[in-house]
Amino acid sequence: MADAHAAGRSRPPTLWLVLAVATLVMLVVDLWAIFFYAPVELQMGVVQKIFYFHVPSAYAMYLGFITAAVASAGYLIKRKDAWDAVAVAGAEVGFLFCLIVLISGPLWARKAWGVYWTWDPRLTTTLLAGMVFAAYLALRSFGGAGEAERRFAAGLAIVGLLDIPIIHYSVQRWQGQHPTVITGRGGGLDPDMRTTLLVSFVFFTLFVVLLVWTRARAERAKQRLAEAEIEAARRGLLEDA
Amino acid sequence: MIRALVLGCLLATSALAVAAPAAAQPEDPEQVDPAEDRAATFQRVEGPVTEDVPGGPLLIGAYGIIWLLIMLYVLRIGLLQARTARDVTRLERSVAAAEKK
Numbered sequence: 001m002a003d004a005h006a007a008g009r010s011r012p013p014t015l016w017l018v019l020a021v022a023t024l025v026m027l028v029v030d031l032w033a034i035f036f037y038a039p040v041e042l043q044m045g046v047v048q049k050i051f052y053f054h055v056p057s058a059y060a061m062y063l064g065f066i067t068a069a070v071a072s073a074g075y076l077i078k079r080k081d082a083w084d085a086v087a088v089a090g091a092e093v094g095f096l097f098c099l100i101v102l103i104s105g106p107l108w109a110r111k112a113w114g115v116y117w118t119w120d121p122r123l124t125t126t127l128l129a130g131m132v133f134a135a136y137l138a139l140r141s142f143g144g145a146g147e148a149e150r151r152f153a154a155g156l157a158i159v160g161l162l163d164i165p166i167i168h169y170s171v172q173r174w175q176g177q178h179p180t181v182i183t184g185r186g187g188g189l190d191p192d193m194r195t196t197l198l199v200s201f202v203f204f205t206l207f208v209v210l211l212v213w214t215r216a217r218a219e220r221a222k223q224r225l226a227e228a229e230i231e232a233a234r235r236g237l238l239e240d241a
Numbered sequence: 242m243i244r245a246l247v248l249g250c251l252l253a254t255s256a257l258a259v260a261a262p263a264a265a266q267p268e269d270p271e272q273v274d275p276a277e278d279r280a281a282t283f284q285r286v287e288g289p290v291t292e293d294v295p296g297g298p299l300l301i302g303a304y305g306i307i308w309l310l311i312m313l314y315v316l317r318i319g320l321l322q323a324r325t326a327r328d329v330t331r332l333e334r335s336v337a338a339a340e341k342k
Contacts, residue, residue, distance in 0.1 A: 047296030050303045057307075096314050100307050107303040153309045215318055221325045229332060237339040238332075 010221070016213060023210050026203040030196075038196040047111040050104050050131020056204035057100040057124070062164055063134060063208045069161035070126040072154035081223045084150055087120055087157060089215035092135050093208060098130040112179075121170035125163060132160035145226070 012020075034052045039185065041048035067090030075083035105123065106116040117123065136156045143149040231239045 008335045045296040047299045049300055092314075094312060100310055103306050103310075104303045107299045108305075111296050111299055114294075140309055156298070210315070212319075215273045218318055218325065221316065225325055225328055226269070228329075232332065232336055232339075 008218055010217075012217075016210075019206060019210050019213070022087040023203070025204040026206055027231060030199050033196040033199045038193050039190060042194075043114055044108075047108055050108040051193075052058045052200045054101060054104045055197065056200040057097045057104065058167075059201060060096050060097040060208045061101055061126075061129070062168075063205070064090050064097060064158060064212065065129065065164060066158075067212055068133070068136070068157045071221040071230050076151065076154050082220060084154075085216045085219035086212070087154060088140060088219050089212045091140075091157060093211045095130065095133045095137060097208075098126065098133065102130060103128060112197055119172075119215070120178050121174040122167060125167040126169050129160060129163040129167060129224070132156065133161060136160065190233060224227075 030052070034049055038049065040046055068087050069090075071083050071087035071090055074080070075087055105126075108174065109118070118159050136153050139153045139156065143153070162180060229238065
């Protein structure tokens, strides 16, 4: 029953606690920077402050989906449950931030463009990525925990990864209405806005790592518990349960 | 023959081009369709400029929804961990009871 102990009772590692505290500190710094340090934008007014969570959320979505795809590839190669747990965690966290992007973007667009939604290339491809990973999560939730389902879901996550460069470069390739203030040529951001955005990126990086780690630990614990239950049943120890 | 046809076409086209702007002008300015007039003019705002779409509620709504989603997800992870710990306890009790027999 060592697996069962490891599943439910293990204390979080010290590094996890350090990461959690650092994330909390960065959250406070980030919120202060967004609402008290960053200037109000000339054309759009205060609604532009959605930018400091909207853009890093898109970046967090990329991180989550890339983690899911890489871990899925690892699972298909190694067939280790730990890879599968990381893939589930990455897909869930990526989908969470995809939802945040798809909700915060239209609220900003209502002010900036006059409409909540338009079939702009970047918006459409982001919605497509969200639908692919929604299918992944639906398959993992309702498709059973068999090997075939896990392998099919892993393939789906890898296919979903193909959409990430399309989202990123859609603005450059197909124009559209989506702004492109962050470019390789330095962008068009006020220095104080750029500093605030940088702080947001640091916070979101820590937050994504913390969420994926925590969720993967929970998934791994669930897997170990299932293994322990199977082992106990095999030994005939669960007849009265 | 062909040269005469081409010359005729050119003359007719030129005559139409000269006559078209004059034909486009309405004979009576008061007979202009009001819908056409609305579509073709921009009017200045009289008095102080106000925003049609207030940004504050959109900003508060966006951050409110973002934090609600994040809190719900953290709660989901917490519930998953609590359920796993409960199942571990149940499994240990079952195994302990079976081993006593």
